[in-house]
Amino acid sequence: MNNRSLLISLAQKEFRVRYKRAWLGVIWSIALPIFQSAVMVFIFSRVGRFGSGSSFNYAAFVLAGMVPWLYLSASVASSTTSIVDASDITVKIAFPRAILPLVSPVANLFTLAISVLILFIALPIVGASVGPRFLFVLPAAVLLCAFTATLGLALGALYVYFRDVKFMVQAVLLVWIYITPIVYPPSALKGAAPWLDFNPLTGIVGLFQRAVGAPVPSVRALLVSVATTLVLGVVAIRAHHRHDRLFVDLL
Amino acid sequence: MTQPAIELDGVGKRYWKIQERSLLRSLVRFGPPNKTELWALRDANLLVEPGETIGIVGRNGAGKSTLLRLLAGVSRPTTGTVTTRGRIAPLLSVGVGFHQEMTGRENIYVNGMLLGFGKSRIDTLFDEIVEFADLADFIDTPVKFYSSGMYMRLGFSVAMHVEPDVLLVDEVLAVGDIGFRIRSLDRMREMHRSGTAVVFVSHWLQAVQLLCPRAVCMHRGQIVFDGPTEGALARHHELLTSDADSAEYARGTxxxxxxxxxxxxxxxxxxxxxxxxxxxxxxxxxxxxxxxxxxxxxxxxxxxxxxxxxxxxxxxxxxxxxxxxxxxxxxxxxxxxxxxxxxxxxxxxxxxxxxxxxxxxxxxxxxxEPRIGAAGLSDLEAKIAIDGVDRTESRPMRFGGTWAAVEGA
Missing domain, CATH: 2.70.50.60 (abc- transporter (atp binding component) like domain)
Incomplete structure (x- = not known):
């Protein structure tokens, strides 16, 4: 109970502190995702021509794909370093260290909600229709948050032992956005498309894109997403359980 | 019989000194692993009753910090068991875990929650914490604008108000203005009376001498003395001296x-x-x-x-x-x-x-040994009289234990 309120107040703190000294404050949390998504839409609708001839609205497709991506990439990097970064607290006070990697995913929930809202507002603007299928964002968001949280937990624990992990995460994030069908539909890869299903993010992103009219993601992609989340979750929880009071020895 | 507040049973803590910690190294391991073991604490046994104040002395690297970490529950012993009962408040160094950008008010809440309090509990204690820290005018200022004294007062005040069963104090009393120091000592005395066990680690030996009837002396990861503070300090100095007896001055004219x-x-x-x-x-x-x-x-x-x-x-x-x-x-x-x-x-x-x-x-x-009421490097044997009445400090400061017994005799 106290752990939950601690997590929430740490998340509030993180969110407030992030924008505290910025003139536009919290507006940045809205403006940045819009800007990044707009750039993506603009570039890839011209360069890749992925949009032409598809049965759905390409701009809406990219915007929907960017929502989970922005949440994941913003959360995972700070989750990874969270336990080490908080070493001034962790060497002194006993509380479950697992709270720390969860702070960022929780703090970013607010931004995620706003991105979904913006997506909803943007759909008519880019000429896409809005229907009950938009409710697909709910299971999509649940799966996304679970995946991000378990990934953060695992990486946070790993980073205490191996400081290389931080840079590996940065490198993987650079590539991950392009091996996930965010700016292109899976069909654009033709024969290589089934390989995308082994990327746990494919199913999650697919659900978001389904909400704006793209085809339903493949069952295999969804299973991979769910299975990865479960496995990561079990591994991460066990790692934290065993190492909770050993992390401090390496800080 | 009350249960002890702290019980250490055959506690040891081993650290690995690893030359290089990288993923590549641990994946591709050539030859024997290049790590050496280091026992920061070995076979430590300790019993502290509720309401007892105990000092820990020893040189740097004797294992004091390791012991505190184990007591605070942030680290797990390699061997043996550490049992503590009730809420533990660590008062370790200055401003534990404050966030620079947040105000004093926000930090009180986060800090209180880290120590295991719910929001509503902190609500009720909030005014008292602020008053004790004497920071009412600055409570909505980000702590990065605080002086080091204010910073310390805030951290101290939070830890003092979470009603701990075990209070771990590490070097904090050596800083801060005199008024706050006296208030803190009074507060610690109050906590001591209400059954809080205090573990006091300090290089400031006068404070150990003044506050603790009992002390342990640590040396190279082991508890080498546990008993009256005089004995622990004597042992501590013996060890300081014997280690200074090195071969450094053996050569020369x-x-x-x-x-x-x-x-x-x-x-x-x-x-x-x-x-x-x-x-x-x-x-x-x-x-x-x-x-x-x-x-x-x-x-x-x-x-x-x-x-x-x-x-x-x-x-x-x-x-x-x-x-x-x-x-x-x-x-x-x-x-x-x-x-x-x-x-x-x-x-x-x-x-x-x-x-x-x-x-x-x-x-x-x-x-x-310090003289009661006196501080500083030299003793000018001052007497303070107000309107001819001698008001020179002569009360013993120690919590319970031998000095109080002398007083009663």
């Missing part, structure tokens, strides 16, 4: 050997009383012939402050000591160091015109 701190009657001095004169006796071994050697006797405080010096008549010719001669050097002195503390006697032997220093011996450290 003059060697200093056989350092002894004696009472006037020639018996060895344990802890040093301010009122009784001492003799610092060393042997000067001359490996080469020296014409009219000069001696400087110096005293340094624990933090390196130069306290005192007396010298022989420099430049005056008096006698030649031939190679192989052994001279006994006796320095008689009165250790009047008002606040007490650890001091170190240094002997310097130079040539007649002091142009050549033969030896500088950082010999002996010893502990001088």
């Amino acid at each position: 003059v060697r200093v050997e056989n350092r002894q701190l004696l009472k006037l009657d020639g018996s060895p001095a344990g802890t040093v009383q301010q009122d009784s004169a001492m003799i610092y006796r060393v042997e000067l071994h001359f490996d080469e012939s020296v014409e009219s050697p000069q001696v400087l006797f110096q005293v340094y405080a624990e933090d390196g402050t130069f306290v005192y010096q007396m010298q022989t008549p420099l430049g005056e010719s008096w006698r030649t000591l031939s190679a192989g001669a052994i001279a006994t050097l006796d320095v008689t002195f009165l250790p009047r160091f008002g606040g007490g503390g650890t001091f170190r006697n240094v002997v310097v032997v130079t040539s007649i015109d002091t142009s050549v220093t033969y030896v500088r011996d950082d010999g002996l450290a010893y502990f001088v």
